[in-house]
Amino acid sequence: MLDDSKRSSSRLTLSLRENTQFVASFMAFSVMESIPTFYVLATTVLVIIVLRSVLRRSPNLPPGPTGLPLIGSLHLLSALPHQNLAELAKKYGPLMSMRLGQEQCIIATSPETAMEFLKNQGANFSSRPPFRAGDVVLYGQDLLCQNATSQWRHHRMIFKTELTGPQRLEATQNVRAEEIAHLIRTLPQNQKVELRPYLSVMLNNVVSRFILNKRLSARSGGHETEEELSAIKNFKEITHEIALCLSAFYPGDFIPALKWLGPQRLEKRFKECNKRMDLFVSKIIAEHEAERKLGAIAEEEKDMVHVLLDEMEKSEEEHRITMTNVKAILWDAFSASVDTILISSEWTLSEVLRKPDVLAKAQEELDNVVGQDRRVLESDIPKLVYIQAIVKEALRLHPPAPVLAPHQSIDACKAFGYDIPAEARVFVNVWAIARDPSLWPNPLEFNPGRFMPGGINAGIDMKGQHFQLLPFGAGRRMCPGKGLGLLIMHYCVASLLHAVLWTDVTNDPEMAEGPAGLSVPRAVPLQVIAKPRLAFDFYTS
Numbered sequence: 001m002l003d004d005s006k007r008s009s010s011r012l013t014l015s016l017r018e019n020t021q022f023v024a025s026f027m028a029f030s031v032m033e034s035i036p037t038f039y040v041l042a043t044t045v046l047v048i049i050v051l052r053s054v055l056r057r058s059p060n061l062p063p064g065p066t067g068l069p070l071i072g073s074l075h076l077l078s079a080l081p082h083q084n085l086a087e088l089a090k091k092y093g094p095l096m097s098m099r100l101g102q103e104q105c106i107i108a109t110s111p112e113t114a115m116e117f118l119k120n121q122g123a124n125f126s127s128r129p130p131f132r133a134g135d136v137v138l139y140g141q142d143l144l145c146q147n148a149t150s151q152w153r154h155h156r157m158i159f160k161t162e163l164t165g166p167q168r169l170e171a172t173q174n175v176r177a178e179e180i181a182h183l184i185r186t187l188p189q190n191q192k193v194e195l196r197p198y199l200s201v202m203l204n205n206v207v208s209r210f211i212l213n214k215r216l217s218a219r220s221g222g223h224e225t226e227e228e229l230s231a232i233k234n235f236k237e238i239t240h241e242i243a244l245c246l247s248a249f250y251p252g253d254f255i256p257a258l259k260w261l262g263p264q265r266l267e268k269r270f271k272e273c274n275k276r277m278d279l280f281v282s283k284i285i286a287e288h289e290a291e292r293k294l295g296a297i298a299e300e301e302k303d304m305v306h307v308l309l310d311e312m313e314k315s316e317e318e319h320r321i322t323m324t325n326v327k328a329i330l331w332d333a334f335s336a337s338v339d340t341i342l343i344s345s346e347w348t349l350s351e352v353l354r355k356p357d358v359l360a361k362a363q364e365e366l367d368n369v370v371g372q373d374r375r376v377l378e379s380d381i382p383k384l385v386y387i388q389a390i391v392k393e394a395l396r397l398h399p400p401a402p403v404l405a406p407h408q409s410i411d412a413c414k415a416f417g418y419d420i421p422a423e424a425r426v427f428v429n430v431w432a433i434a435r436d437p438s439l440w441p442n443p444l445e446f447n448p449g450r451f452m453p454g455g456i457n458a459g460i461d462m463k464g465q466h467f468q469l470l471p472f473g474a475g476r477r478m479c480p481g482k483g484l485g486l487l488i489m490h491y492c493v494a495s496l497l498h499a500v501l502w503t504d505v506t507n508d509p510e511m512a513e514g515p516a517g518l519s520v521p522r523a524v525p526l527q528v529i530a531k532p533r534l535a536f537d538f539y540t541s
Protein backbone atom coordinates (compact mmCIF):
# COMPACT_ATOMS: atom_id res chain seq x y z
CA MET A 1 0.00 0.00 0.00
CA LEU A 2 1.01 3.47 -0.60
CA ASP A 3 1.53 4.70 2.84
CA ASP A 4 4.10 2.05 3.21
CA SER A 5 6.08 2.70 0.13
CA LYS A 6 8.97 4.72 -0.99
CA ARG A 7 11.43 7.34 -0.45
CA SER A 8 11.79 9.91 -3.20
CA SER A 9 11.74 12.93 -0.96
CA SER A 10 14.92 14.18 0.57
CA ARG A 11 16.61 11.88 2.97
CA LEU A 12 16.94 14.98 5.06
CA THR A 13 13.18 15.03 5.48
CA LEU A 14 13.25 11.44 6.50
CA SER A 15 16.32 11.07 8.50
CA LEU A 16 15.84 14.15 10.58
CA ARG A 17 12.38 13.24 11.52
CA GLU A 18 13.36 12.08 14.96
CA ASN A 19 16.20 14.48 15.43
CA THR A 20 14.91 15.78 18.71
CA GLN A 21 15.51 12.35 20.18
CA PHE A 22 18.82 12.04 18.44
CA VAL A 23 21.23 12.57 21.30
CA ALA A 24 19.24 10.47 23.75
CA SER A 25 18.66 7.56 21.39
CA PHE A 26 22.19 7.56 20.08
CA MET A 27 23.63 7.50 23.57
CA ALA A 28 21.24 4.74 24.53
CA PHE A 29 22.27 2.57 21.57
CA SER A 30 25.91 3.14 22.22
CA VAL A 31 25.77 2.50 25.93
CA MET A 32 23.80 -0.69 25.44
CA GLU A 33 26.17 -2.01 22.86
CA SER A 34 29.56 -1.16 24.28
CA ILE A 35 29.32 -0.22 27.93
CA PRO A 36 32.90 -1.08 28.93
CA THR A 37 34.61 1.10 26.37
CA PHE A 38 31.96 3.69 25.72
CA TYR A 39 33.23 6.55 27.90
CA VAL A 40 36.84 6.24 26.74
CA LEU A 41 35.84 6.06 23.09
CA ALA A 42 33.32 8.87 23.31
CA THR A 43 35.86 11.14 25.02
CA THR A 44 38.47 10.35 22.36
CA VAL A 45 36.04 11.09 19.56
CA LEU A 46 34.98 14.37 21.16
CA VAL A 47 38.60 15.45 21.54
CA ILE A 48 39.29 14.61 17.89
CA ILE A 49 36.22 16.53 16.76
CA VAL A 50 37.11 19.62 18.83
CA LEU A 51 40.76 19.52 17.70
CA ARG A 52 39.75 19.14 14.06
CA SER A 53 37.46 22.12 14.20
CA VAL A 54 40.06 24.27 16.00
CA LEU A 55 42.90 23.34 13.66
CA ARG A 56 40.90 23.58 10.46
CA ARG A 57 41.23 26.96 8.73
CA SER A 58 37.72 28.32 8.89
CA PRO A 59 36.44 28.99 5.39
CA ASN A 60 34.33 31.98 4.39
CA LEU A 61 31.03 30.10 4.57
CA PRO A 62 27.60 31.55 3.78
CA PRO A 63 25.79 32.88 6.89
CA GLY A 64 23.85 30.50 9.09
CA PRO A 65 23.12 29.41 12.65
CA THR A 66 25.96 28.45 14.97
CA GLY A 67 25.62 24.79 15.79
CA LEU A 68 26.11 22.92 19.04
CA PRO A 69 29.07 20.58 19.55
CA LEU A 70 28.55 17.18 17.96
CA ILE A 71 24.97 17.65 16.72
CA GLY A 72 25.49 20.99 14.95
CA SER A 73 22.06 22.46 14.14
CA LEU A 74 20.10 19.19 14.09
CA HIS A 75 18.08 20.45 17.05
CA LEU A 76 16.65 23.28 14.90
CA LEU A 77 14.84 20.84 12.62
CA SER A 78 11.51 19.16 13.29
CA ALA A 79 9.41 16.54 11.50
CA LEU A 80 8.79 19.13 8.74
CA PRO A 81 12.35 20.37 8.08
CA HIS A 82 11.42 22.28 4.90
CA GLN A 83 9.34 24.61 7.06
CA ASN A 84 12.16 25.09 9.61
CA LEU A 85 14.69 25.74 6.84
CA ALA A 86 12.33 28.28 5.22
CA GLU A 87 12.08 30.16 8.54
CA LEU A 88 15.86 30.11 8.99
CA ALA A 89 16.34 31.40 5.43
CA LYS A 90 14.24 34.45 6.32
CA LYS A 91 16.90 35.29 8.90
CA TYR A 92 20.11 34.18 7.11
CA GLY A 93 19.19 34.62 3.47
CA PRO A 94 18.75 32.44 0.35
CA LEU A 95 22.26 31.01 0.62
CA MET A 96 22.71 29.61 4.10
CA SER A 97 25.19 27.25 5.70
CA MET A 98 24.71 25.06 8.75
CA ARG A 99 26.29 22.01 10.26
CA LEU A 100 24.06 18.97 10.65
CA GLY A 101 25.96 16.62 12.90
CA GLN A 102 29.51 17.01 11.60
CA GLU A 103 28.46 17.58 8.00
CA GLN A 104 28.69 20.99 6.37
CA CYS A 105 25.41 21.73 4.66
CA ILE A 106 24.43 24.51 2.28
CA ILE A 107 20.78 25.46 1.88
CA ALA A 108 19.55 27.12 -1.33
CA THR A 109 16.26 29.04 -1.04
CA SER A 110 16.02 31.16 -4.20
CA PRO A 111 15.90 30.50 -7.95
CA GLU A 112 19.38 32.03 -8.31
CA THR A 113 21.03 29.86 -5.65
CA ALA A 114 19.16 26.75 -6.90
CA MET A 115 20.38 27.49 -10.44
CA GLU A 116 23.96 27.92 -9.23
CA PHE A 117 24.11 24.41 -7.72
CA LEU A 118 21.85 22.51 -10.12
CA LYS A 119 22.91 24.12 -13.40
CA ASN A 120 25.84 26.57 -13.40
CA GLN A 121 28.01 24.35 -11.20
CA GLY A 122 25.82 21.28 -11.75
CA ALA A 123 28.68 18.91 -12.61
CA ASN A 124 30.41 19.65 -9.30
CA PHE A 125 27.19 19.18 -7.31
CA SER A 126 25.82 16.05 -8.95
CA SER A 127 27.10 13.59 -6.38
CA ARG A 128 25.18 12.15 -3.43
CA PRO A 129 26.40 11.97 0.18
CA PRO A 130 26.96 8.62 1.90
CA PHE A 131 23.75 6.94 3.01
CA ARG A 132 24.16 3.74 5.02
CA ALA A 133 20.58 2.46 4.67
CA GLY A 134 20.71 2.87 0.87
CA ASP A 135 24.13 1.19 0.74
CA VAL A 136 22.89 -1.89 2.58
CA VAL A 137 19.21 -2.17 1.66
CA LEU A 138 19.55 -1.20 -2.02
CA TYR A 139 23.20 -2.26 -2.40
CA GLY A 140 24.14 1.42 -2.97
CA GLN A 141 23.33 0.62 -6.61
CA ASP A 142 20.00 2.35 -7.16
CA LEU A 143 19.89 5.53 -9.23
CA LEU A 144 19.03 7.82 -6.35
CA CYS A 145 21.99 6.73 -4.19
CA GLN A 146 24.67 6.25 -6.84
CA ASN A 147 27.44 8.80 -7.10
CA ALA A 148 27.87 10.74 -10.32
CA THR A 149 29.93 8.12 -12.16
CA SER A 150 29.82 7.11 -15.83
CA GLN A 151 27.95 3.97 -14.72
CA TRP A 152 25.23 6.11 -13.07
CA ARG A 153 24.95 8.23 -16.25
CA HIS A 154 24.53 5.08 -18.33
CA HIS A 155 21.85 3.68 -15.97
CA ARG A 156 20.00 7.01 -16.00
CA MET A 157 20.03 7.07 -19.77
CA ILE A 158 18.51 3.56 -19.88
CA PHE A 159 15.95 4.53 -17.24
CA LYS A 160 14.86 7.62 -19.17
CA THR A 161 14.86 6.26 -22.68
CA GLU A 162 14.19 2.52 -22.44
CA LEU A 163 12.25 2.16 -19.20
CA THR A 164 10.13 5.31 -19.04
CA GLY A 165 10.52 6.76 -22.54
CA PRO A 166 7.60 7.69 -24.84
CA GLN A 167 7.48 4.29 -26.57
CA ARG A 168 7.07 2.42 -23.28
CA LEU A 169 4.44 4.91 -22.14
CA GLU A 170 2.46 4.36 -25.30
CA ALA A 171 2.79 0.59 -25.12
CA THR A 172 1.37 0.54 -21.58
CA GLN A 173 -1.65 2.83 -22.04
CA ASN A 174 -4.11 -0.03 -21.55
CA VAL A 175 -2.65 -0.79 -18.10
CA ARG A 176 -3.43 2.71 -16.83
CA ALA A 177 -6.85 2.74 -18.52
CA GLU A 178 -7.83 -0.59 -16.90
CA GLU A 179 -6.69 0.29 -13.40
CA ILE A 180 -8.34 3.74 -13.40
CA ALA A 181 -11.55 2.26 -14.78
CA HIS A 182 -11.48 -0.30 -11.98
CA LEU A 183 -11.01 2.43 -9.36
CA ILE A 184 -13.96 4.41 -10.72
CA ARG A 185 -16.18 1.33 -10.90
CA THR A 186 -15.41 0.08 -7.42
CA LEU A 187 -15.22 3.33 -5.43
CA PRO A 188 -18.11 3.13 -2.90
CA GLN A 189 -20.85 5.57 -3.90
CA ASN A 190 -22.99 7.85 -1.72
CA GLN A 191 -21.03 7.16 1.44
CA LYS A 192 -18.11 8.75 3.24
CA VAL A 193 -14.78 7.16 2.22
CA GLU A 194 -11.12 7.94 2.65
CA LEU A 195 -9.77 8.25 -0.89
CA ARG A 196 -6.09 7.48 -0.22
CA PRO A 197 -6.33 3.66 0.07
CA TYR A 198 -8.26 3.48 -3.24
CA LEU A 199 -5.75 5.68 -5.02
CA SER A 200 -2.99 3.61 -3.46
CA VAL A 201 -4.27 0.28 -4.81
CA MET A 202 -4.77 1.80 -8.27
CA LEU A 203 -1.26 3.34 -8.37
CA ASN A 204 0.48 0.26 -6.96
CA ASN A 205 -1.11 -1.81 -9.70
CA VAL A 206 -0.40 0.71 -12.47
CA VAL A 207 3.26 0.79 -11.43
CA SER A 208 3.67 -2.93 -10.71
CA ARG A 209 2.09 -3.90 -14.03
CA PHE A 210 4.34 -1.37 -15.75
CA ILE A 211 7.42 -2.79 -14.03
CA LEU A 212 6.78 -6.54 -13.84
CA ASN A 213 3.46 -7.21 -15.49
CA LYS A 214 1.76 -8.26 -12.24
CA ARG A 215 -0.68 -6.64 -9.84
CA LEU A 216 0.86 -6.16 -6.41
CA SER A 217 -2.15 -4.71 -4.60
CA ALA A 218 -5.36 -6.62 -3.91
CA ARG A 219 -8.31 -4.98 -5.68
CA SER A 220 -11.76 -4.85 -4.16
CA GLY A 221 -13.81 -7.54 -5.88
CA GLY A 222 -10.57 -9.04 -7.25
CA HIS A 223 -10.13 -12.78 -7.72
CA GLU A 224 -6.55 -13.33 -6.64
CA THR A 225 -5.30 -16.85 -5.94
CA GLU A 226 -3.80 -17.79 -2.56
CA GLU A 227 -0.33 -17.54 -4.07
CA GLU A 228 -1.02 -14.09 -5.50
CA LEU A 229 -2.43 -12.87 -2.19
CA SER A 230 0.66 -14.12 -0.38
CA ALA A 231 2.95 -12.29 -2.87
CA ILE A 232 0.84 -9.13 -2.40
CA LYS A 233 1.15 -9.37 1.41
CA ASN A 234 4.89 -9.99 1.16
CA PHE A 235 5.35 -7.02 -1.18
CA LYS A 236 3.40 -4.75 1.15
CA GLU A 237 5.50 -5.76 4.15
CA ILE A 238 8.76 -5.34 2.25
CA THR A 239 7.91 -1.87 0.90
CA HIS A 240 6.87 -0.83 4.41
CA GLU A 241 10.11 -2.13 5.91
CA ILE A 242 12.23 -0.48 3.19
CA ALA A 243 10.52 2.85 3.83
CA LEU A 244 11.21 2.49 7.57
CA CYS A 245 14.88 1.59 7.00
CA LEU A 246 15.43 4.44 4.57
CA SER A 247 13.89 6.93 6.97
CA ALA A 248 15.68 5.70 10.10
CA PHE A 249 18.18 8.08 11.65
CA TYR A 250 21.63 6.55 11.24
CA PRO A 251 24.13 8.60 13.29
CA GLY A 252 27.12 7.67 11.12
CA ASP A 253 25.54 9.44 8.12
CA PHE A 254 25.93 12.74 9.96
CA ILE A 255 28.83 12.05 12.32
CA PRO A 256 31.27 9.92 10.34
CA ALA A 257 33.66 9.64 13.29
CA LEU A 258 30.99 7.62 15.09
CA LYS A 259 30.28 5.21 12.23
CA TRP A 260 32.07 2.33 13.90
CA LEU A 261 29.73 2.51 16.90
CA GLY A 262 26.81 1.18 14.91
CA PRO A 263 24.12 1.04 16.05
CA GLN A 264 24.30 -2.68 15.33
CA ARG A 265 20.56 -3.08 15.73
CA LEU A 266 19.95 -0.83 12.72
CA GLU A 267 22.70 -2.55 10.72
CA LYS A 268 21.03 -5.89 11.37
CA ARG A 269 17.65 -4.53 10.35
CA PHE A 270 19.06 -3.07 7.09
CA LYS A 271 20.68 -6.42 6.22
CA GLU A 272 17.54 -8.42 6.94
CA CYS A 273 15.49 -6.01 4.85
CA ASN A 274 17.95 -6.35 1.96
CA LYS A 275 17.80 -10.14 2.21
CA ARG A 276 14.00 -10.18 2.08
CA MET A 277 13.86 -7.75 -0.79
CA ASP A 278 16.55 -9.69 -2.70
CA LEU A 279 14.58 -12.93 -2.34
CA PHE A 280 11.40 -11.26 -3.60
CA VAL A 281 13.04 -9.64 -6.65
CA SER A 282 15.14 -12.72 -7.45
CA LYS A 283 11.97 -14.81 -7.70
CA ILE A 284 10.42 -12.31 -10.12
CA ILE A 285 13.58 -12.20 -12.22
CA ALA A 286 13.77 -16.02 -12.27
CA GLU A 287 10.17 -16.16 -13.55
CA HIS A 288 11.05 -13.70 -16.32
CA GLU A 289 14.18 -15.63 -17.24
CA ALA A 290 12.16 -18.83 -17.49
CA GLU A 291 9.68 -17.07 -19.77
CA ARG A 292 12.52 -15.83 -21.98
CA LYS A 293 13.90 -19.33 -22.35
CA LEU A 294 10.62 -20.40 -23.92
CA GLY A 295 11.10 -17.96 -26.79
CA ALA A 296 11.67 -14.31 -27.68
CA ILE A 297 9.22 -11.86 -26.06
CA ALA A 298 7.52 -9.41 -28.41
CA GLU A 299 8.53 -5.77 -27.82
CA GLU A 300 5.01 -4.71 -26.84
CA GLU A 301 4.83 -7.53 -24.27
CA LYS A 302 8.02 -6.52 -22.49
CA ASP A 303 7.81 -5.08 -19.01
CA MET A 304 10.62 -3.24 -17.21
CA VAL A 305 12.22 -6.49 -15.98
CA HIS A 306 12.53 -7.76 -19.57
CA VAL A 307 13.96 -4.45 -20.75
CA LEU A 308 16.56 -4.48 -17.96
CA LEU A 309 17.48 -8.11 -18.67
CA ASP A 310 17.91 -7.20 -22.36
CA GLU A 311 20.21 -4.37 -21.30
CA MET A 312 22.15 -6.68 -19.00
CA GLU A 313 22.72 -9.14 -21.82
CA LYS A 314 23.94 -6.56 -24.30
CA SER A 315 25.81 -4.13 -22.04
CA GLU A 316 29.51 -3.65 -22.64
CA GLU A 317 32.11 -4.32 -20.00
CA GLU A 318 32.69 -0.65 -19.15
CA HIS A 319 29.04 0.10 -18.37
CA ARG A 320 27.99 -3.38 -17.44
CA ILE A 321 24.57 -3.69 -15.91
CA THR A 322 24.84 -6.42 -13.31
CA MET A 323 22.07 -8.43 -11.71
CA THR A 324 22.52 -6.28 -8.59
CA ASN A 325 21.94 -3.16 -10.70
CA VAL A 326 18.81 -4.72 -12.16
CA LYS A 327 17.40 -5.43 -8.69
CA ALA A 328 18.24 -1.97 -7.34
CA ILE A 329 16.85 -0.14 -10.37
CA LEU A 330 13.61 -2.13 -10.17
CA TRP A 331 13.17 -1.03 -6.56
CA ASP A 332 13.99 2.53 -7.51
CA ALA A 333 11.14 2.46 -9.97
CA PHE A 334 8.74 1.30 -7.24
CA SER A 335 9.97 3.44 -4.44
CA ALA A 336 10.42 6.65 -6.43
CA SER A 337 7.05 6.55 -8.13
CA VAL A 338 4.03 5.26 -6.18
CA ASP A 339 4.28 7.49 -3.14
CA THR A 340 5.14 10.69 -5.03
CA ILE A 341 2.19 10.25 -7.41
CA LEU A 342 -0.22 9.19 -4.67
CA ILE A 343 0.60 12.05 -2.32
CA SER A 344 0.52 14.57 -5.17
CA SER A 345 -2.79 13.29 -6.56
CA GLU A 346 -4.42 13.48 -3.13
CA TRP A 347 -3.17 17.08 -2.66
CA THR A 348 -4.42 18.00 -6.14
CA LEU A 349 -7.94 16.66 -5.55
CA SER A 350 -8.00 18.21 -2.07
CA GLU A 351 -7.22 21.65 -3.48
CA VAL A 352 -9.72 21.36 -6.35
CA LEU A 353 -12.59 20.15 -4.14
CA ARG A 354 -12.20 23.22 -1.89
CA LYS A 355 -12.61 25.57 -4.85
CA PRO A 356 -16.00 25.23 -6.58
CA ASP A 357 -14.96 27.67 -9.35
CA VAL A 358 -11.87 25.59 -10.17
CA LEU A 359 -13.88 22.36 -10.13
CA ALA A 360 -16.55 23.85 -12.40
CA LYS A 361 -13.92 25.12 -14.87
CA ALA A 362 -12.19 21.75 -14.95
CA GLN A 363 -15.45 19.91 -15.63
CA GLU A 364 -16.41 22.44 -18.29
CA GLU A 365 -13.10 21.81 -20.05
CA LEU A 366 -13.59 18.05 -19.78
CA ASP A 367 -17.08 18.28 -21.23
CA ASN A 368 -15.84 20.45 -24.10
CA VAL A 369 -12.85 18.28 -24.97
CA VAL A 370 -14.11 14.79 -24.07
CA GLY A 371 -17.88 15.21 -23.95
CA GLN A 372 -20.17 13.14 -21.74
CA ASP A 373 -20.55 10.03 -23.82
CA ARG A 374 -17.12 8.48 -23.53
CA ARG A 375 -14.28 8.18 -21.04
CA VAL A 376 -11.13 10.33 -20.93
CA LEU A 377 -8.27 8.97 -23.06
CA GLU A 378 -4.60 9.75 -22.61
CA SER A 379 -4.64 11.26 -26.08
CA ASP A 380 -7.02 13.97 -24.71
CA ILE A 381 -4.43 15.26 -22.26
CA PRO A 382 -2.61 17.71 -24.59
CA LYS A 383 -5.96 19.49 -25.07
CA LEU A 384 -6.80 19.52 -21.34
CA VAL A 385 -4.76 22.64 -20.59
CA TYR A 386 -6.70 23.64 -17.46
CA ILE A 387 -6.26 20.14 -15.96
CA GLN A 388 -2.54 20.47 -16.67
CA ALA A 389 -2.53 23.88 -14.93
CA ILE A 390 -4.32 22.33 -11.93
CA VAL A 391 -1.64 19.63 -11.56
CA LYS A 392 1.14 22.19 -11.97
CA GLU A 393 -0.38 24.47 -9.32
CA ALA A 394 -0.76 21.53 -6.90
CA LEU A 395 2.89 20.53 -7.43
CA ARG A 396 3.90 24.15 -6.82
CA LEU A 397 2.18 24.28 -3.44
CA HIS A 398 2.81 20.65 -2.46
CA PRO A 399 5.96 19.24 -4.06
CA PRO A 400 6.22 15.66 -2.71
CA ALA A 401 9.96 16.22 -2.17
CA PRO A 402 9.88 19.72 -0.61
CA VAL A 403 13.66 19.66 -0.18
CA LEU A 404 15.40 17.94 -3.10
CA ALA A 405 17.38 14.80 -2.28
CA PRO A 406 20.79 15.98 -1.05
CA HIS A 407 23.43 16.77 -3.63
CA GLN A 408 27.12 16.78 -2.66
CA SER A 409 30.02 18.86 -3.96
CA ILE A 410 32.91 16.92 -5.48
CA ASP A 411 35.52 19.71 -5.24
CA ALA A 412 35.74 22.84 -3.09
CA CYS A 413 34.51 25.90 -5.00
CA LYS A 414 33.21 29.45 -4.69
CA ALA A 415 29.55 30.47 -4.93
CA PHE A 416 28.33 34.06 -4.66
CA GLY A 417 31.72 34.98 -3.12
CA TYR A 418 31.54 32.33 -0.38
CA ASP A 419 33.68 29.22 0.06
CA ILE A 420 31.88 25.93 -0.44
CA PRO A 421 34.02 23.05 0.81
CA ALA A 422 34.42 19.71 -0.97
CA GLU A 423 31.85 17.13 0.13
CA ALA A 424 29.41 19.80 1.33
CA ARG A 425 25.78 18.67 1.18
CA VAL A 426 23.47 20.95 -0.74
CA PHE A 427 19.75 21.07 0.01
CA VAL A 428 17.46 22.99 -2.34
CA ASN A 429 14.23 24.02 -0.60
CA VAL A 430 11.89 23.96 -3.61
CA TRP A 431 8.83 24.21 -1.32
CA ALA A 432 9.98 27.57 0.08
CA ILE A 433 11.00 28.92 -3.36
CA ALA A 434 7.58 28.07 -4.81
CA ARG A 435 5.84 29.99 -2.02
CA ASP A 436 8.06 33.07 -2.07
CA PRO A 437 5.79 36.17 -2.29
CA SER A 438 8.48 38.09 -4.19
CA LEU A 439 8.19 35.51 -7.01
CA TRP A 440 4.54 34.46 -6.86
CA PRO A 441 1.58 36.86 -6.45
CA ASN A 442 -0.71 35.52 -3.67
CA PRO A 443 1.58 32.51 -3.27
CA LEU A 444 -0.65 30.56 -0.89
CA GLU A 445 -3.74 30.82 -3.09
CA PHE A 446 -4.54 27.73 -5.21
CA ASN A 447 -4.98 29.43 -8.55
CA PRO A 448 -4.38 27.24 -11.63
CA GLY A 449 -5.37 30.22 -13.80
CA ARG A 450 -1.96 31.75 -13.05
CA PHE A 451 -0.42 29.23 -15.49
CA MET A 452 -3.05 29.61 -18.23
CA PRO A 453 -2.27 31.65 -21.37
CA GLY A 454 -2.41 35.31 -20.30
CA GLY A 455 -2.18 34.34 -16.59
CA ILE A 456 0.23 35.99 -14.16
CA ASN A 457 2.68 33.08 -14.31
CA ALA A 458 1.98 31.84 -17.84
CA GLY A 459 4.99 30.28 -19.52
CA ILE A 460 6.56 28.84 -16.36
CA ASP A 461 7.03 25.10 -16.78
CA MET A 462 8.44 22.22 -14.71
CA LYS A 463 11.14 21.16 -17.17
CA GLY A 464 13.94 22.36 -14.90
CA GLN A 465 14.57 25.63 -16.76
CA HIS A 466 12.49 27.84 -14.48
CA PHE A 467 14.15 27.66 -11.09
CA GLN A 468 11.17 29.11 -9.23
CA LEU A 469 9.25 25.86 -9.91
CA LEU A 470 11.24 22.67 -9.37
CA PRO A 471 9.01 19.79 -8.16
CA PHE A 472 11.12 17.39 -10.29
CA GLY A 473 14.45 19.10 -9.62
CA ALA A 474 16.68 20.32 -12.46
CA GLY A 475 19.93 19.44 -14.18
CA ARG A 476 21.87 16.20 -14.00
CA ARG A 477 19.90 14.68 -11.12
CA MET A 478 16.48 15.80 -12.32
CA CYS A 479 13.77 13.14 -11.91
CA PRO A 480 14.06 10.67 -14.82
CA GLY A 481 10.45 9.50 -14.24
CA LYS A 482 8.88 12.94 -14.76
CA GLY A 483 7.09 11.95 -17.99
CA LEU A 484 5.47 8.89 -16.43
CA GLY A 485 4.65 10.72 -13.17
CA LEU A 486 2.92 13.62 -14.92
CA LEU A 487 1.10 11.35 -17.36
CA ILE A 488 -0.41 9.27 -14.54
CA MET A 489 -1.34 12.39 -12.54
CA HIS A 490 -3.00 14.15 -15.50
CA TYR A 491 -4.90 11.03 -16.50
CA CYS A 492 -5.98 10.17 -12.96
CA VAL A 493 -7.14 13.71 -12.07
CA ALA A 494 -8.93 14.19 -15.42
CA SER A 495 -10.71 10.81 -15.21
CA LEU A 496 -11.84 11.27 -11.60
CA LEU A 497 -13.15 14.80 -12.16
CA HIS A 498 -14.90 13.74 -15.38
CA ALA A 499 -16.63 10.61 -14.08
CA VAL A 500 -17.51 11.46 -10.49
CA LEU A 501 -19.36 14.17 -8.56
CA TRP A 502 -17.34 14.79 -5.42
CA THR A 503 -18.19 16.24 -2.03
CA ASP A 504 -15.27 16.90 0.28
CA VAL A 505 -16.24 15.90 3.84
CA THR A 506 -12.78 16.10 5.41
CA ASN A 507 -12.81 17.97 8.68
CA ASP A 508 -9.49 19.75 8.15
CA PRO A 509 -9.88 23.40 7.14
CA GLU A 510 -6.15 24.10 7.50
CA MET A 511 -5.05 21.24 5.21
CA ALA A 512 -1.97 20.72 7.38
CA GLU A 513 1.14 18.85 6.19
CA GLY A 514 2.86 15.83 7.52
CA PRO A 515 4.26 14.11 9.38
CA ALA A 516 6.87 13.78 6.66
CA GLY A 517 7.77 10.26 5.58
CA LEU A 518 9.39 9.68 2.25
CA SER A 519 7.00 12.36 0.90
CA VAL A 520 4.94 14.97 2.71
CA PRO A 521 1.27 13.93 2.75
CA ARG A 522 -1.82 15.67 4.10
CA ALA A 523 -1.92 15.25 7.87
CA VAL A 524 -5.64 14.40 7.67
CA PRO A 525 -6.37 12.21 4.63
CA LEU A 526 -8.97 13.44 2.14
CA GLN A 527 -12.46 12.07 2.82
CA VAL A 528 -15.14 12.28 0.15
CA ILE A 529 -18.65 11.27 -0.83
CA ALA A 530 -18.67 10.17 -4.47
CA LYS A 531 -21.65 10.02 -6.84
CA PRO A 532 -21.59 9.03 -10.51
CA ARG A 533 -21.47 12.06 -12.81
CA LEU A 534 -21.64 9.98 -16.01
CA ALA A 535 -22.85 6.50 -16.85
CA PHE A 536 -20.19 4.07 -15.63
CA ASP A 537 -20.66 1.89 -18.75
CA PHE A 538 -17.53 3.53 -20.15
CA TYR A 539 -15.57 2.04 -17.26
CA THR A 540 -16.31 -1.62 -17.69
CA SER A 541 -12.81 -2.56 -18.82
Ligand code: HEM
Pocket residue numbers: 008143144145156164332333336337338340341344399400401404405406471472473474476477478479480481482484485486489
Ligand atom coordinates in the same frame (compact mmCIF):
# COMPACT_ATOMS: atom_id res chain seq x y z
C1 HEM B 1 4.79 13.37 -9.20
C2 HEM B 1 5.75 12.53 -9.46
C3 HEM B 1 7.21 12.70 -9.14
C4 HEM B 1 7.90 13.74 -8.55
C5 HEM B 1 7.32 15.07 -8.08
C6 HEM B 1 9.30 13.36 -8.50
C7 HEM B 1 10.32 14.16 -7.98
C8 HEM B 1 11.66 13.78 -7.92
C9 HEM B 1 12.69 14.58 -7.34
C10 HEM B 1 12.49 15.96 -6.73
C11 HEM B 1 13.87 13.90 -7.45
C12 HEM B 1 15.25 14.33 -6.93
C13 HEM B 1 15.90 15.35 -7.84
C14 HEM B 1 17.25 15.81 -7.31
O1 HEM B 1 17.91 15.08 -6.60
O2 HEM B 1 17.64 16.94 -7.62
C15 HEM B 1 13.57 12.64 -8.09
C16 HEM B 1 14.50 11.68 -8.38
C17 HEM B 1 14.20 10.48 -8.95
N1 HEM B 1 12.97 10.08 -9.41
FE1 HEM B 1 11.23 11.12 -9.33
N2 HEM B 1 9.45 12.11 -9.03
C18 HEM B 1 8.20 11.67 -9.45
C19 HEM B 1 7.92 10.47 -10.07
C20 HEM B 1 8.84 9.52 -10.42
C21 HEM B 1 8.55 8.31 -11.15
C22 HEM B 1 7.18 7.92 -11.69
C23 HEM B 1 9.73 7.63 -11.24
C24 HEM B 1 10.03 6.30 -11.90
C25 HEM B 1 9.28 5.58 -12.64
C26 HEM B 1 10.77 8.41 -10.60
C27 HEM B 1 12.10 8.04 -10.49
C28 HEM B 1 13.09 8.81 -9.92
C29 HEM B 1 14.49 8.38 -9.79
C30 HEM B 1 15.06 7.04 -10.24
C31 HEM B 1 15.18 9.44 -9.18
C32 HEM B 1 16.68 9.49 -8.86
C33 HEM B 1 17.46 10.15 -9.99
C34 HEM B 1 18.94 10.36 -9.70
O3 HEM B 1 19.33 10.58 -8.56
O4 HEM B 1 19.72 10.32 -10.67
N3 HEM B 1 10.19 9.55 -10.11
N4 HEM B 1 12.21 12.60 -8.38
